[in-house]
Amino acid sequence: MPLTPADLGPVWLSLRLAFVTTVFLLILGMPLAWWLAQRKSVLCAPISAIVTLPLVLPPSVLGFYVLVALGPSGPIGAFTQLFGIETLNFTFTGLVVGSVIYSLPFMVQPLQNAFEAVGTKPMEVAATLRAGPLDAFFSVILPMARHGILTGVLMTFAHTIGEFGVVLMIGGNIPGETQVVSTEIFTYVEGMEYDKAHWLAGGMLVFSFFVLLSLTYFERHGAVRSGR
Secondary structure: OOOOOHHHHHHHHHHHHHHHHHHHHHHHHHHHHHHHHHOOOOOHHHHHHHHHHHHHOOHHHHHHHHHHHHOOOOHHHHHHHHOOOOOOOOOHHHHHHHHHHHOHHHHHHHHHHHHHHHOOHHHHHHHHOOOOHHHHHHHHHHHHOHHHHHHHHHHHHHHHHOOOHHHHHHHOOOOOOOOOHHHHHHHHHHOOOHHHHHHHHHHHHHHHHHHHHHHHHHHHHHHHHOOO
8 A cells, every 4th residue: 555645744754854963963073073083182082982882872772861861850851941941852852862862973983084084284285375274174174075074964864764763762653743754664563554664664775775875976986086
């Protein structure tokens, strides 16, 4: 049985969540990745470990602690209540918070690798031409690291689309509010509606394949252009 327009609601919500998460992580992850790439502080190692932690933690563990942090007794929940804002659990905003934390390494690590590959010499050359650090970063470093940036954006977007454990812990599975593609597939499987589950799962499979295909293409294209 094909999907109805109502069944596609979680698809649009997943796309919205992935877009917002990717934008936030691009803004937050770029300076963090640049700082980590410099390796000038003893804090780099522990901060790098914290950034990488979502890769090894079970999603249910990470989701549980984010759920507690966003709750009325948690630090974030207590802070939002000071301003008359209800707790963010089981809301779209809460999903964004959890997704930003869970997808952090998928943005930061490609950016950090790209910045490390560029090195500091371009900044030094730009400084001899009287370019300020900020000007040199945006006009020199970012264009040279564009393939790493694109990799981070694609990986973050795709990873957010496929989230399950974290979003289920933080947002539940509320139709029209926090039900995304992964949790909708779970609902269909629980209800023995395998035909609808096949449609969504197949779409996710095709989407993931083309993301990986795009990454392979851009990596090879970048290697050819750089002469490697």
